[in-house]
Amino acid sequence: MTTMKDDDYLWDPKATPDPDVARLEQMLGTLRGNTTAPPRITATVRLKADTTGILAARDDGGPSTYVGVRFFVPALAAAAAIVLMVGLTWRTAAPAGSSAGATPGNASWQVAVIVGTPRVGASVLVGEGRIAIGQTLTTGEGSRAKMEVSDIGQVIVDERTRVRLADTRDGHHRLALERGTLHAAITAPPGQFVVNTPSATATDLGCIYSLHVDDDGSGMLSVEAGWVAFEERGRESFVPAGASSRTDRVNGPGTPRYDDTEQAFRDALDDLDNVGRSTRRETSLRYVLQHARGRDAMTLWHLIPRVTPDERAAVIDALAARMPMPGTVSRADVLRLDRSALDQWWDQLGLDEASWWRKWKGTYPAAAPAAAAQAQSCAETPTMRATPPPTSNAGPLGDGPWWVNADRTLWMQSATGPWHAGYNQKNMMVKPAGVAPTISGTRIDAPAPLMTVRWVPQLRAEFQTMGLEFPTEGCWRITATAGDRELSFVTNVRPRPDR
Amino acid sequence: MEQVLEFGRVLPAGDPLTIPARTAALAETIRAVAAGDEDAFARLYSDYSRMVHAILLGRVPRRDVDDLVQDVFVSAYTRIRELREPAAFGGWLATIARNRATDYLRRSHEQVKLPDELPGGDPIEAETFALLEIVRKLPDAYRETLLMRLVEGMSGNEIAERSGLTPASVRVNLHRGMKLLRERLNAHVGAQLAPPEDGPTKVGPYE
Numbered sequence: 001m002t003t004m005k006d007d008d009y010l011w012d013p014k015a016t017p018d019p020d021v022a023r024l025e026q027m028l029g030t031l032r033g034n035t036t037a038p039p040r041i042t043a044t045v046r047l048k049a050d051t052t053g054i055l056a057a058r059d060d061g062g063p064s065t066y067v068g069v070r071f072f073v074p075a076l077a078a079a080a081a082i083v084l085m086v087g088l089t090w091r092t093a094a095p096a097g098s099s100a101g102a103t104p105g106n107a108s109w110q111v112a113v114i115v116g117t118p119r120v121g122a123s124v125l126v127g128e129g130r131i132a133i134g135q136t137l138t139t140g141e142g143s144r145a146k147m148e149v150s151d152i153g154q155v156i157v158d159e160r161t162r163v164r165l166a167d168t169r170d171g172h173h174r175l176a177l178e179r180g181t182l183h184a185a186i187t188a189p190p191g192q193f194v195v196n197t198p199s200a201t202a203t204d205l206g207c208i209y210s211l212h213v214d215d216d217g218s219g220m221l222s223v224e225a226g227w228v229a230f231e232e233r234g235r236e237s238f239v240p241a242g243a244s245s246r247t248d249r250v251n252g253p254g255t256p257r258y259d260d261t262e263q264a265f266r267d268a269l270d271d272l273d274n275v276g277r278s279t280r281r282e283t284s285l286r287y288v289l290q291h292a293r294g295r296d297a298m299t300l301w302h303l304i305p306r307v308t309p310d311e312r313a314a315v316i317d318a319l320a321a322r323m324p325m326p327g328t329v330s331r332a333d334v335l336r337l338d339r340s341a342l343d344q345w346w347d348q349l350g351l352d353e354a355s356w357w358r359k360w361k362g363t364y365p366a367a368a369p370a371a372a373a374q375a376q377s378c379a380e381t382p383t384m385r386a387t388p389p390p391t392s393n394a395g396p397l398g399d400g401p402w403w404v405n406a407d408r409t410l411w412m413q414s415a416t417g418p419w420h421a422g423y424n425q426k427n428m429m430v431k432p433a434g435v436a437p438t439i440s441g442t443r444i445d446a447p448a449p450l451m452t453v454r455w456v457p458q459l460r461a462e463f464q465t466m467g468l469e470f471p472t473e474g475c476w477r478i479t480a481t482a483g484d485r486e487l488s489f490v491t492n493v494r495p496r497p498d499r
Numbered sequence: 500m501e502q503v504l505e506f507g508r509v510l511p512a513g514d515p516l517t518i519p520a521r522t523a524a525l526a527e528t529i530r531a532v533a534a535g536d537e538d539a540f541a542r543l544y545s546d547y548s549r550m551v552h553a554i555l556l557g558r559v560p561r562r563d564v565d566d567l568v569q570d571v572f573v574s575a576y577t578r579i580r581e582l583r584e585p586a587a588f589g590g591w592l593a594t595i596a597r598n599r600a601t602d603y604l605r606r607s608h609e610q611v612k613l614p615d616e617l618p619g620g621d622p623i624e625a626e627t628f629a630l631l632e633i634v635r636k637l638p639d640a641y642r643e644t645l646l647m648r649l650v651e652g653m654s655g656n657e658i659a660e661r662s663g664l665t666p667a668s669v670r671v672n673l674h675r676g677m678k679l680l681r682e683r684l685n686a687h688v689g690a691q692l693a694p695p696e697d698g699p700t701k702v703g704p705y706e
Contacts, residue, residue, distance in 0.1 A: 038544035
């Protein structure tokens with residue numbers, strides 16, 4: 001039984017000791033840490049701190065690099081709005097090559113050693129140098145480097161990182177982060193700086209963020225200022241300042257969550273992203289819906305298309321309790337995942353930056369070379385989270401994400417994450433028994449040879465595996481049939497990572 | 500001795516500084532850190548490292564806690580300009596610590612799995628780790644508050660000031676956490692906290 005005496009001693013170590021508490025204190029006190037000396041602030045750490053404040057320093061215009069922290073975020077939002085307006089004007093008025101972006105004759109970035117011995121291609125970087133399109137910057141243990149993103153920002157590349165400059169020209173700058181960590185601070189209008197990872201694409205919307213990729217292709221995006229759009233195969237996450245999103249090869253971008261949410265809330269969201277139909281998933285969904293705060297409406301909005309159809313109504317109710325549905329939107333529209341309805345509700349959240357993203361995607365210059373623009377111009381068919389019917393020749397198949405036809409008789413997903421050109425990648429299909437499937441793939445944004453299929457079509461069974469190989473990257477339409485059933489969807493095939 | 504922060508010097512407990520004055524002092528220190536003042540950073544470290552240590556100890560193996568404490572403070576140093584409200588520094592730092600622990604666990608999960616703790620042969624040490632395991636299974640708020648009190652030796656007032664919790668919340672966490680800890684020790688391990696003269700307390704299945 002707890003007594004007032006031990007409560008006094010629990011509160012004040014100078015009070016009369018309670019024997020039980022004192023003994024626990026004596027035992028656990030041996031675990032006290034060796035925390036007498038603060039960490040050494042190296043030049044690298046200082047540089048990172050300076051880079052984190054780069055936008056604040058530029059916006060401030062004063063002699064100090066420190067902006068009163070409480071004014072930082074509103075100032076950034078205002079600055080970002082101005083930058084966007086200027087950027088849109090510039091985009092339509094400026095002649096090609098006249099902007100601050102790289103020109104064809106200057107298709108490289110400045111890169112500098114921060115510490116250690118980074119390499120550009122096979123050459124060890126000494127001091128400063130240039131990295132050209134197609135070249136890879138590699139940092140080993142203890143090495144770090146800094147890249148100037150044309151003149152729109154900086155990227156700090158942490159140790160044990162491999163990143164390739166995929167493209168740089170007016171208004172389009174793209175890195176491919178194969179593994180490791182980078183920190184980006186970008187001052188350009190939204191959408192000009194893009195980072196591909198093996199499991200998602202991060203598009204800068206005027207901000208500062210960190211991106212990490214593990215060896216297995218999974219990753220973590222943490223946004224410190226502004227916004228980042230994180231997307232893969234039609235699955236989008238809009239990640240605002242103070243929030244993070246995980247990603248992996250199977251599921252793509254995870255549900256974004258604010259970093260100040262409780263651990264249990266984040267764990268429950270991870271379950272919703274990764275765990276199929278189960279008691280654990282049900283418990284996690286209940287936890288999220290009950291414990292979401294007002295600002296977590298952002299997270300609930302993202303959950304709507306990600307949960308299974310039978311879970312969706314509860315998520316919609318939870319979001320409506322925190323942010324009423326707009327009068328122009330019906331519950332049936334949202335249940336049907338009508339994009340316009342979802343976007344209108346999103347705009348209700350007061351997070352206008354994401355609608356910038358939509359507008360920007362819609363007006364992306366059609367004349368841009370496909371290699372850089374196809375990821376943005378390809379209107380991918382959204383996947384959905386749902387569990388296919390049981391099959392006679394495979395175990396439980398999980399809840400995707402899958403492409404599913406209207407009557408839910410044909411289901412398909414890549415077993416190896418995003419499709420890349422030039423690889424024979426394994427895929428799964430669920431179809432009705434008793435009919436043989438067909439499948440074909442055609443590139444729709446440029447001429448290309450047909451997709452190659454390697455399989456033994458199953459007549460009797462429902463579960464079908466196959467190898468698909470796309471000869472080029474780009475926007476592809478896949479059409480599968482089984483008897484009179486058809487599934488057709490559009491997807492973005494990415495460049496082969498090693499090219 | 501209980502201490503509070505004030506314009507770069509430490510004051511003994513009971514100093515008549517009001518809460519707004521302490522907040523202003525903390526804001527001044529944070530501004531100094533953001534401007535690159537390493538002495539100010541050392542003062543923040545001195546005042547908050549025990550809180551960070553307790554949060555990490557509740558989540559990750561002890562062998563890595565000291566290193567992670569350093570990581571958390573480096574991360575705080577690099578991001579301190581993001582902090583909107585200086586008074587929220589304690590809670591902000593605690594969030595960095597929790598996220599760092601989560602990151603650590605995620606990454607270590609993908610590597611070779613070691614036992615959570617590697618105690619030596621000393622039965623007292625084994626007892627301590629067994630007790631720590633029980634504390635780690637308490638709800639977050641109780642676990643962190645109890646570890647700040649029982650491991651780090653922080654008073655209730657100090658926990659409130661560092662963590663940003665109200666004193667009333669800290670008192671509730673300590674009270675309910677201790678009650679729950681007693682129940683867990685009794686119910687799940689079967690060992691009562693015996694009076695001192697009964698010899699070493701048996702708190703874990705290490706024998």
